[in-house]
Amino acid sequence: MMDVSSRISRLFYIACAALTILLAFMLIFSKDAVQEGVLAGEKLAMRHSALLDIVDGDGYSAVEVMNPWGQGLLKRYLLVPSDSVLPEDLPEGVVVRTPIKKALVLSGVHVALFEELGVAGSVAAVCDAEYVYSEETVNALSKGEVVDCGSSLDVSMEQVAVASPDAAFVLPYENGGYGKLEKVDFPLIECADYMEISPLACAEWVRFYGRLLGKAAVADSIYDAVCDEYDVLRRVASKGWPRPRLLCELKSSSAWYVPAGGSTMGRMYADAGADYLFSHCSGSGSVPLSFELVLERAADADVWLVKYNSGVDKTYSSLLDEYEGYSHFRPFKEKNIFVCNTREKRLFEDRTFHPERMLKELVALFHPHLLPGYELRYYERMHQ
Incomplete structure (x- = not known):
């Protein structure tokens, strides 16, 4: 009798567990159905x-x-x-x-x-x-x-x-x-x-x-063209070799902010065929680093890109006046710094919704032989 009673009790608990699972699934699917109903279309x-x-x-x-x-x-x-x-x-x-x-x-x-x-x-x-x-x-x-x-x-x-x-x-x-x-x-x-x-x-x-x-069709058309051009340029950049070692931006107060490897710019540098020296930095924004850490990793960079907003052009002399430590970087010594004055150039306006324009600029900077005849529209070599 004990065996029969135990078996019945066991079957009862199994049935309860099955019913609980069934109810849980019903709630989940019911929630999904409500959600789908909310955004039906x-x-x-x-x-x-x-x-x-x-x-x-x-x-x-x-x-x-x-x-x-x-x-x-x-x-x-x-x-x-x-x-x-x-x-x-x-x-x-x-x-x-x-x-x-x-x-x-x-x-x-x-x-x-x-x-x-x-x-x-x-x-x-x-x-x-x-x-x-x-x-x-x-x-x-x-x-x-x-x-x-x-x-x-x-x-x-x-x-x-x-x-x-x-x-x-x-x-x-x-x-x-x-x-x-x-x-x-x-x-x-x-x-x-x-x-x-x-x-x-x-x-x-x-x-x-x-x-x-009220411009849905226009916007969709713009975006499709952006994607097509970006993908073409990314394939072009993949043929570039060697990949130049890239340093970006300047020291700000006590920190040097560099784009993380997972940021939009970190990804674009990779798409453009650069060996971005801070691609190992995790995150999707900017990462604050000390000058010493940047110098240790990027002293032998090949190219240095700098953005600024000013009524006065940056020069090698003005950079030294800002911070003497900049002179220790190879691009400073070899005059291979490119600057963009965002007060004069529409870099931010174009980069957000026309990344293909920015990508083309970067490919031309890093691998000029891949885009012969291209004239830089955002960056220029920094003057002495």
Whole structure:
């Protein structure tokens, strides 16, 4: 009897366990079904972006921006045409009426994109106007047609009220906020494109911005052309040999910030056929190093690239005045430093959404024989 009783008890516990597992699966699939229902529609195939999901639903498009600093969502945007009524079954998210006609844009990089998409007139206001170099917007600022809202770190809400924007394009930072802009009654578009980990992933955000501005087809066409050209140049660069040892940037105060190997620039240097001397540094941003560590690893570099923003050109003499230690690097001794004054050149504006242009420049710098006749558009040899 004990054997029969034990067997029955054992079967009972097995049945309970099976039922528990079945219920768990039902909950999981039920949650998935709800999630799929929330974003029901045609999901766009993202070619490179790890942070964007775009689904075209019935009467709206849902755009999910993943959190670059953790798990889950940073934001979900629900793009609803301005000439349509709001669908009753909208999921939770930030409603954005499209196309956006009056935007507050906090970054000159995104101002340039408005111009390329043919909607420069939709820039109603900017911050940090001194770093906006796009010709149409600079002219509009001078005529008072675009409102200057001051510093992006201390936005003038009085000027924002004058501009009366439909939305603001802002830059998110880890554990950061938006100050007074958090209290506005218009949507904040969090432009986390710079947190992508490859040049083509970053550039793919043009597809999101195109949908916000009523230029989806134009944006998709631009991105397809960017990918095609980038892939061609990457194959060309793979034939370059030897790979020049590369050093980048300058010492800043007590640290020398170099792009990590997994950053967009670290990856682009590799794609361009360089032996980037700090590719071993982990991360997707910049890494602070001491001057001594940089000198130890890069004293015998072949090429040195420097970006700066100034009304005065950098020279070998001015570098020595800044820090005598620069003279110990081989590119300094052999006059093989290339500089880009971003006040005069559109490097940042082009690099974000046209990485193929930057890649072509780098291939020409590292392997000039592969692109004969190419004239540098961003960098130039530093003068004595």
